Amino acid sequence: MERHLYILQRVTAAIMAPFVMIHLAVIFYALGGGLTASEILGRTRGDPAWAAFYGLFVLALATHAPIGLRAVLREWTPWRGPSLAAVLLAFGLLLLALGLRAVAAVVLP
Amino acid sequence: MAEIVRVRVWRGGAEGQFQAFEVPRRANQTVLDLVTWVQREADPTLAYRFACRVGMCGSCAMTVNGRPRWTCRTHVERVERDGGVEIAPLRSLPVIRDLACDMTVFFEKWQGARGRFAPSQTRRDPLPAIKPEAPARQEADAGIECINCAVCYAACDVVARKPDYLGPAALNRAWTLANDGRDSEREEILTRVWRDGGAFDCHSHGSCAEHCPVGLEPTRAIAGLKRLALGGAKRLPK
Numbered sequence: 001m002e003r004h005l006y007i008l009q010r011v012t013a014a015i016m017a018p019f020v021m022i023h024l025a026v027i028f029y030a031l032g033g034g035l036t037a038s039e040i041l042g043r044t045r046g047d048p049a050w051a052a053f054y055g056l057f058v059l060a061l062a063t064h065a066p067i068g069l070r071a072v073l074r075e076w077t078p079w080r081g082p083s084l085a086a087v088l089l090a091f092g093l094l095l096l097a098l099g100l101r102a103v104a105a106v107v108l109p
Numbered sequence: 110m111a112e113i114v115r116v117r118v119w120r121g122g123a124e125g126q127f128q129a130f131e132v133p134r135r136a137n138q139t140v141l142d143l144v145t146w147v148q149r150e151a152d153p154t155l156a157y158r159f160a161c162r163v164g165m166c167g168s169c170a171m172t173v174n175g176r177p178r179w180t181c182r183t184h185v186e187r188v189e190r191d192g193g194v195e196i197a198p199l200r201s202l203p204v205i206r207d208l209a210c211d212m213t214v215f216f217e218k219w220q221g222a223r224g225r226f227a228p229s230q231t232r233r234d235p236l237p238a239i240k241p242e243a244p245a246r247q248e249a250d251a252g253i254e255c256i257n258c259a260v261c262y263a264a265c266d267v268v269a270r271k272p273d274y275l276g277p278a279a280l281n282r283a284w285t286l287a288n289d290g291r292d293s294e295r296e297e298i299l300t301r302v303w304r305d306g307g308a309f310d311c312h313s314h315g316s317c318a319e320h321c322p323v324g325l326e327p328t329r330a331i332a333g334l335k336r337l338a339l340g341g342a343k344r345l346p347k
Contacts, residue, residue, distance in 0.1 A: 003303040003338050010339065075271045
């Protein structure tokens with residue numbers, strides 16, 4: 001269990017590290033280039049590459065964050081067991097839902 | 110330099126207070142010399158622990174001016190602050206009395222990481238050939254000089270916060286055994302160090318390596334155990 005969570009967290013971190021850089025670069029490009037919201041949406045909507053990029057980003061983040069939060073909570077509090085697992089699962093699903101909703105708004109035609 | 114060293118020594122158990130002593134200054138005086146002077150000349154009821162006095166046995170570790178140190182090899186002139194030395198028991202271990210800690214939990218965790226050699230051959234088998242230059246042997250060699258003083262354990266902030274964390278010394282020992290081609294229970298070691306309280310709890314702060322009196326790097330050993338979890342276990346010696 002601990003080993004699998006560790007591997008999942010490292011793999012998702014390895015995915016997110018370059019993705020964060022690309023995400024920041026995109027923001028600077030879009031804002032620096034003076035693109036309007038409709039111009040940005042015109043490029044992202046219906047584009048499977050952007051859907052895959054941000055979809056995978058959200059999936060990695062929704063996996064990574066609860067595992068990290070779990071480590072913090074288990075180190076700083078005596079909280080263990082099914083209640084902790086349920087709360088962390090709910091937290092991960094919330095991140096996933098919010099993230100995918102945002103991705104859908106940007107990439108769905 | 111003043112003729113005396115102002116020493117403050119912890120008295121009591123978990124609850125207690127510092128007691129001040131004035132100890133005559135000597136050339137090349139160690140912190141253990143200060144404690145011994147107090148016990149012999151000022152207050153024979155002072156409880157502390159030492160054995161070899163030459164940095165081999167790992168018995169005399171204490172907190173000196175806030176840092177865990179082996180007191181027999183720590184010169185007063187190197188650590189005193191404003192002509193004073195404050196000496197307390199090690200952090201994260203139950204205090205028995207004064208400067209003596211109960212080391213039980215430290216050694217239980219050592220065993221918790223399966224920190225003892227399990228032979229794979231009998232005395233009737235020929236001696237196995239271990240190449241000193243083999244990478245796994247070099248990893249093991251880098252960590253085997255541990256003297257069990259618990260300085261790393263007291264220095265570790267994760268140990269201080271999470272009582273079931275095995276700690277740097279036990280995990281360092283597990284790493285040396287995992288890299289020992291003669292050990293027969295490697296699976297068991299890895300199972301134990303990959304559990305909750307094992308290698309994944311390490312934050313890689315490096316406090317253990319910073320304080321280790323014999324210059325070992327438990328942080329590096331623990332990083333090795335984490336690497337094994339990512340698939341490197343197949344590279345261990347048969």
